[in-house]
Amino acid sequence: MxxxxxxxxxxxxxxxxxxxxxxxxxWLGFTDGLTANPxxxxxxxxxxxxxxxxxxxxxxxxxxxxxxxxxxIRFRRTVGLWGFSYICLHLLMYVGVDQxxxxxxxxxxxxxxxxxxxxxxxxxxxxxxxxTSTNGxxxxxxPQRWRRLHQLIYLIVPLGVVHYLLMxxxxxxxxxxxxxxxxxxxxxxxxxxxxxxxxxxxxxRPAKAEPAATAPxxxxxxxxxx
Amino acid sequence: xxxxxxxxxxxxxxxxxxxxRRREFIGAAAAGAxxxxxxxxxxxxxxxxxxxxxxxxxxxxxxxxxxxxYNNFYEFGVDKGDPERYAGRLTxxxxxxxxxxxxxxxxxxxxxxxxKHFPLEERIYxxxxxxxxxxxxxxxxxxxxxLLKAVEPTSKAKFVAFETVLRPAEMPGQRQPILDWPYKEGxxxxxxxxxxxxxxxxxxxxxxxxxxxxxxxxxxxxxxxFKSAKSIVRISLVDRQPPxxxxxxxxxxxxxxxxxxxxxxxxxxxxxxxxRIGELFxxxxxxxxxxxxxxxxxxxxxxxxxxx
Numbered sequence: 001m002x003x004x005x006x007x008x009x010x011x012x013x014x015x016x017x018x019x020x021x022x023x024x025x026x027w028l029g030f031t032d033g034l035t036a037n038p039x040x041x042x043x044x045x046x047x048x049x050x051x052x053x054x055x056x057x058x059x060x061x062x063x064x065x066x067x068x069x070x071x072x073i074r075f076r077r078t079v080g081l082w083g084f085s086y087i088c089l090h091l092l093m094y095v096g097v098d099q100x101x102x103x104x105x106x107x108x109x110x111x112x113x114x115x116x117x118x119x120x121x122x123x124x125x126x127x128x129x130x131x132t133s134t135n136g137x138x139x140x141x142x143p144q145r146w147r148r149l150h151q152l153i154y155l156i157v158p159l160g161v162v163h164y165l166l167m168x169x170x171x172x173x174x175x176x177x178x179x180x181x182x183x184x185x186x187x188x189x190x191x192x193x194x195x196x197x198x199x200x201x202x203x204x205r206p207a208k209a210e211p212a213a214t215a216p217x218x219x220x221x222x223x224x225x226x
Numbered sequence: 227x228x229x230x231x232x233x234x235x236x237x238x239x240x241x242x243x244x245x246x247r248r249r250e251f252i253g254a255a256a257a258g259a260x261x262x263x264x265x266x267x268x269x270x271x272x273x274x275x276x277x278x279x280x281x282x283x284x285x286x287x288x289x290x291x292x293x294x295x296y297n298n299f300y301e302f303g304v305d306k307g308d309p310e311r312y313a314g315r316l317t318x319x320x321x322x323x324x325x326x327x328x329x330x331x332x333x334x335x336x337x338x339x340x341x342k343h344f345p346l347e348e349r350i351y352x353x354x355x356x357x358x359x360x361x362x363x364x365x366x367x368x369x370x371x372x373l374l375k376a377v378e379p380t381s382k383a384k385f386v387a388f389e390t391v392l393r394p395a396e397m398p399g400q401r402q403p404i405l406d407w408p409y410k411e412g413x414x415x416x417x418x419x420x421x422x423x424x425x426x427x428x429x430x431x432x433x434x435x436x437x438x439x440x441x442x443x444x445x446x447x448x449x450x451x452f453k454s455a456k457s458i459v460r461i462s463l464v465d466r467q468p469p470x471x472x473x474x475x476x477x478x479x480x481x482x483x484x485x486x487x488x489x490x491x492x493x494x495x496x497x498x499x500x501x502r503i504g505e506l507f508x509x510x511x512x513x514x515x516x517x518x519x520x521x522x523x524x525x526x527x528x529x530x531x532x533x534x
Binding site for chain 1: 288291292295296300304306325357361405475476494499504506507508
């Protein structure tokens with residue numbers, strides 16, 4: 001299969017994968033599947049999905065390196081923006097429907113309830129990443145600063161997991177699983193960074209030199225961030 | 227099996243009349259599901275007639291479908307759909323409830339006998355979950371006070387402890403260390419004797435569905451839902467405050483009293499408002515879930531922030 005077609009297919013697969021939780025929610029809505037408490041079901045599902053997708057975003061770089069598929073890196077933006085969209089919807093439902101008649105109480109909750117404070121902080125930190133996701137912004141900031149800024153995701157995702165963990169009434173197993181996966185992904189990065197001979201950033205090779213067999217053991221870091 | 231069964235000669239005819247009217251009322255409330263309801267009623271042993279109660283609210287009933295598909299009953303799993311999915315495995319017949327402890331006549335009762343011997347009432351109660359949602363539920367049952375009086379508590383009895391059945395083979399949630407099984411709950415004796423405290427055997431005029439705590443449960447409508455123990459096998463009169471499941475799991479979040487109180491928030495979320503199932507926006511939560519008139523006097527002089 002030629003690369004252009006393959007890239008298009010992968011692109012649509014990623015897009016479909018990211019959109020499917022939303023389609024699923026709509027399907028549940030039409031088939032009476034949102035439980036007796038649909039607002040809560042929707043808010044929780046959107047939060048879960050947003051976190052899943054952001055975690056998948058965190059997994060792309062390790063996957064690209066381990067599988068030696070550098071072209072996967074390009075999907076981080078799509079995945080990240082989808083994650084951000086779910087979190088936006090999650091927050092919008094919470095503020096616009098769940099708390100709609102009690103906004104003064106909402107502000108108190110943001111200050112007083114750690115899980116809401118933390119969730120809100122994570123959301124606010126996501127905003128600059130979404131805003132600077134365009135090619136133009138990468139150019140304007142320069143790869144170095146852009147990468148530095150986008151390393152915020154290493155803080156944001158754990159905050160999301162803590163937000164989830166603090167919300168759970170009793171059964172902490174699901175957020176702990178999220179946490180374990182995130183810890184593994186971050187640990188992989190820490191180890192990679194500390195590993196000898198891997199500290200110096202390498203330039204990405206021109207496209208024609210890219211077939212897997214000749215790809216460098218460490219795929220370029222320049223402009224790709226961590 | 228019933229020792230000292232109360233003499234229940236009153237109002238057979240009245241009950242039957244009300245029973246018929248209740249059917250009409252249910253028919254109207256569950257319009258579409260009418261056929262299904264009759265089918266279910268025919269398949270199961272129907273409950274004896276139940277009279278209406280002045281304690282009932284006239285608020286709009288939560289549909290039976292919601293009451294039976296959105297449950298916190300961790301014995302069957304932590305997902306709200308788990309009870310409906312798995313509760314069918316629970317065998318509820320035969321079922322005995324042991325009433326023992328500090329009383330003159332400790333006894334073991336078959337649920338069928340209790341249903342036959344205590345006059346049943348329909349009580350339409352608000353139910354407020356600690357998770358800040360609520361329902362309006364037509365229960366059928368009889369006051370716990372009637373049962374307790376039958377066993378004659380001694381003057382040493384100060385509290386009542388409830389114990390849920392322990393059957394990991396039939397209750398998948400009990401195979402996991404989610405709570406300290408079996409589920410335990412408790413009330414102060416005066417709370418247990420309050421006329422609102424209901425031994426519950428029915429829902430929407432039918433036998434209690436398994437996922438709602440069949441065949442017999444307690445309902446204390448002024449407390450958060452978890453205080454109302456389900457599928458109980460033992461009621462003990464004791465002299466000390468008994469350990470309770472959620473309090474054992476997390477004492478700082480779930481107190482022994484757990485009265486519905488919009489002023490005392492759960493440490494992690496507000497209890498000031500609630501979502502009534504079926505409504506889009508939240509409504510304000512009422513002190514004692516709106517039952518202050520009946521129960522506020524039980525707590526006179528108590529600091530309800532301390533005794534949450």
